[in-house]
Amino acid sequence: MTLRTPTLLAALMALPTLAMAETTLVMPQQDEPRTLSPGPSSDTGGHGPTSNIYSHLVVMDWGIVDGVAAYGDLAESWEVSDDATTYTFKLHPDAMWHDGEPVTSEDVKFTYERIMEEGYTFSSFLRDVESIETPDDQTVVITLNKPNMAFLPMMAQGAQWTGKIYPEHLWADQEGFDTGPYVNEPIGSGPFKFVRWDRGSAVVLEANEDYFRGAPEVDTLIFRTIPDANVARAEFEAGQFPYLPFNYAPPLAEAPMFEADPEINVVYTPSHFSRDLQLNLNHEALGNPKVREAIAYAMDREEMNRLAFNNSWTPGYYAGVSSLQQWINEDARFPEHDAAKAEELLDEAGFPRGDDGWRFSVKVTGPNISDCTAITEILVRQLREVGIEAELDRFDQSTWFSRIQEKQFDISCYFGRYGPDPDAYREHFSTDGARNFMSYSDAELDELAAEANTISDEETRREMYDRIQEIVVRDMPYINVFEEQKMSLVRPGWDGFAVMPAGFNKSISWFGVYGVTGPDDAE
Amino acid sequence: MRLLRYFLFRLLQMFPIALFIVVINFALIHLAPGDVSILLAGEGADPEYMQSIRESYGLDRPLHEQLGAYLGQILQGDLGLSFRTREPVIDIIAERIPATLLLAGTALVLASIAGVAIGAVMARRPGSALDTAVTTLSISLFSIPVFWLGLMLILLFAVTLRWLPSSGMVSIAGPREGLGFVLDVVRHMILPVTALAAVWLGQYVRLSRASVSETLAEPYVTTARAIGFPERRVMTRFALRNAMLPIVTVLGLELGLLLSGAVLTETVFSWPGLGRLIYEAILSRDTPVIMGAFLIMSFTVMLAALLTDLLYAALDPRVRL
Numbered sequence: 143m144t145l146r147t148p149t150l151l152a153a154l155m156a157l158p159t160l161a162m163a164e165t166t167l168v169m170p171q172q173d174e175p176r177t178l179s180p181g182p183s184s185d186t187g188g189h190g191p192t193s194n195i196y197s198h199l200v201v202m203d204w205g206i207v208d209g210v211a212a213y214g215d216l217a218e219s220w221e222v223s224d225d226a227t228t229y230t231f232k233l234h235p236d237a238m239w240h241d242g243e244p245v246t247s248e249d250v251k252f253t254y255e256r257i258m259e260e261g262y263t264f265s266s267f268l269r270d271v272e273s274i275e276t277p278d279d280q281t282v283v284i285t286l287n288k289p290n291m292a293f294l295p296m297m298a299q300g301a302q303w304t305g306k307i308y309p310e311h312l313w314a315d316q317e318g319f320d321t322g323p324y325v326n327e328p329i330g331s332g333p334f335k336f337v338r339w340d341r342g343s344a345v346v347l348e349a350n351e352d353y354f355r356g357a358p359e360v361d362t363l364i365f366r367t368i369p370d371a372n373v374a375r376a377e378f379e380a381g382q383f384p385y386l387p388f389n390y391a392p393p394l395a396e397a398p399m400f401e402a403d404p405e406i407n408v409v410y411t412p413s414h415f416s417r418d419l420q421l422n423l424n425h426e427a428l429g430n431p432k433v434r435e436a437i438a439y440a441m442d443r444e445e446m447n448r449l450a451f452n453n454s455w456t457p458g459y460y461a462g463v464s465s466l467q468q469w470i471n472e473d474a475r476f477p478e479h480d481a482a483k484a485e486e487l488l489d490e491a492g493f494p495r496g497d498d499g500w501r502f503s504v505k506v507t508g509p510n511i512s513d514c515t516a517i518t519e520i521l522v523r524q525l526r527e528v529g530i531e532a533e534l535d536r537f538d539q540s541t542w543f544s545r546i547q548e549k550q551f552d553i554s555c556y557f558g559r560y561g562p563d564p565d566a567y568r569e570h571f572s573t574d575g576a577r578n579f580m581s582y583s584d585a586e587l588d589e590l591a592a593e594a595n596t597i598s599d600e601e602t603r604r605e606m607y608d609r610i611q612e613i614v615v616r617d618m619p620y621i622n623v624f625e626e627q628k629m630s631l632v633r634p635g636w637d638g639f640a641v642m643p644a645g646f647n648k649s650i651s652w653f654g655v656y657g658v659t660g661p662d663d664a665e
Numbered sequence: 666m667r668l669l670r671y672f673l674f675r676l677l678q679m680f681p682i683a684l685f686i687v688v689i690n691f692a693l694i695h696l697a698p699g700d701v702s703i704l705l706a707g708e709g710a711d712p713e714y715m716q717s718i719r720e721s722y723g724l725d726r727p728l729h730e731q732l733g734a735y736l737g738q739i740l741q742g743d744l745g746l747s748f749r750t751r752e753p754v755i756d757i758i759a760e761r762i763p764a765t766l767l768l769a770g771t772a773l774v775l776a777s778i779a780g781v782a783i784g785a786v787m788a789r790r791p792g793s794a795l796d797t798a799v800t801t802l803s804i805s806l807f808s809i810p811v812f813w814l815g816l817m818l819i820l821l822f823a824v825t826l827r828w829l830p831s832s833g834m835v836s837i838a839g840p841r842e843g844l845g846f847v848l849d850v851v852r853h854m855i856l857p858v859t860a861l862a863a864v865w866l867g868q869y870v871r872l873s874r875a876s877v878s879e880t881l882a883e884p885y886v887t888t889a890r891a892i893g894f895p896e897r898r899v900m901t902r903f904a905l906r907n908a909m910l911p912i913v914t915v916l917g918l919e920l921g922l923l924l925s926g927a928v929l930t931e932t933v934f935s936w937p938g939l940g941r942l943i944y945e946a947i948l949s950r951d952t953p954v955i956m957g958a959f960l961i962m963s964f965t966v967m968l969a970a971l972l973t974d975l976l977y978a979a980l981d982p983r984v985r986l
Contacts, residue, residue: 183705377831380827540948
């Protein structure tokens, strides 16, 4: 038998990708899931699948930028006692596990208690919990040992990653959430059911027709692992999937090209994160407040915006972000660019230019994300203009993270967080704050931040956070640079992804696709 | 008998070498900053939780104790559990090896056969225009970074022309068995195999051209021609056979790299093989997986070296083992 090459090639290429009569959504993601059990630890590859398989008690999504810090998932409603220590949740009566068992308050209690016992990541959101009671199948009462205004919003945010509710009847005889048959064949109560995990390739889910909010529009949901951002972009352009999430998105400088393309909708989503600079106060020069102020003057956000972001980001001059406008103190403002003033301050601080023209040297680093890379590259040049011998220091993500935790850095780009609750200031700036890598310490701020979190009167609370922002801008252990803006690409006809307004408050988490609708003419 | 003794001796020799490799790798991995607890703790990074992870994985113990424990474990044939997934390392690796062998093996066979043939033909016409063109092309292929070539192939054949799938090994909703499955895999293989083979091809063309033209200048080839052997016979019986030695050496070395040589290609094409597993394991400091993969790779390299030596003996009777 002779097979001519063209015939063979034609046969290979004609093989159909299998036409489907239902809506299939392929979601690209950069990492392979580690496991499909979300409880024990954060897992960038697992969040997509597990957020759609499992439900949460309360959750949030990008609706946060419209002011919704938490909404109910399994919880249909809740009440908070006047002293803000008792939270009574009413569960959705129709919620069912994928194996047909009803979801009850016992499942919530079981999950949270195990998370606390095992010390899993989510337990930090539950640290003030004194007891969890279940008066009936639909009621969960969580009592805190002290008021914590951030409890609900932080729990809603943490639920995205590791705070999902497990079925007690399947997990009770396992030691933790990382052993047993359901780790990689999950049974949840969310809008999609687990079908298959092809290692190294994809996780396949199907619509849960019995979902308590009604079956999702998407029938088959596939999370495909595509590690290379260029390949993901090429595949998006080839029409392999309708959505290119922001973590793949090409540099913002290319945005005009996409905006000109009628086959692509560019979606901008503000967030409650910023891009800022953390200054290590242990550094000989950076320990001096005048030097930090000088750096704030030396920095030109407008130039960065023009060069790196096509002028589409919002420069951050306040110690806050405009998506959480109600908490911003507009009287506490970081200085605008003024190189002469910067040089003057540096002279005053006792760091005159040496014979070689340099005042002192710093290393500038940052996480391995494209916007921080762009910001730090430009910052280095701007610092050098005022005589600071700045150099870039780059690491992979894990090395960078361990270095800033060990305070082995001078200046680092960082993704500061101001919400979902202003208690975030405590995390960033109080002496023992988990995100305070700067070694910053101020007694007044420590006291204010601890107290503000227990006060339920919004006006009093706002005054306290106003004062905190004044202190931070006075001392400048960090300098806000930009408000984060996410850019995602969507094919026309598709709507309701978590980053789009149509998906706000119904995506069921940042990773959820419950709100997604396909083109009407989809086969 | 002599050969068998040599074979066994070399086989035994592998174990101390493997031990040495394990120790070096272990030290290298632990010299790198950061450990798995940071990645597992993730957002929020609760110090207590990180400490509990370090304890449960034994990362809080002194380095020599960790090394001792690891060595004891592998001596019992146990490569341990992955830090990230808590699954046995041996299963994780075994699952990925077929995909890598399929990709790299096909590319190697294609590149070496085509490369040797092209090189041999060119050696007979040194200096011709065709020879110059092929030499230039093979140097270019040899110097092109494989990830770049891969991206260009994707852009042309998957994005612009849409003839072939851009990544993965199978269509997600495609057939799982039978001829349909085989054809599906073949379709997915074309681009990554082309990228990988193209880069290797240049090397074989150059090697075989140099080697064949060298042997063609040997006195015994002149003698053979003078005797009046047909040119075809001179080529296969005298020139090519003697020219094979350096080619076999390189092929042998590359055979050892079969498992590890496709890391970039696998990453660009989202190929679910061992290379990508290693890439992911390194980024997440999954020490047991990295160590296990290195160990298996070092054994393949050593085995390939041994096979090369044995082949030498078969090709060149002067080589006494």
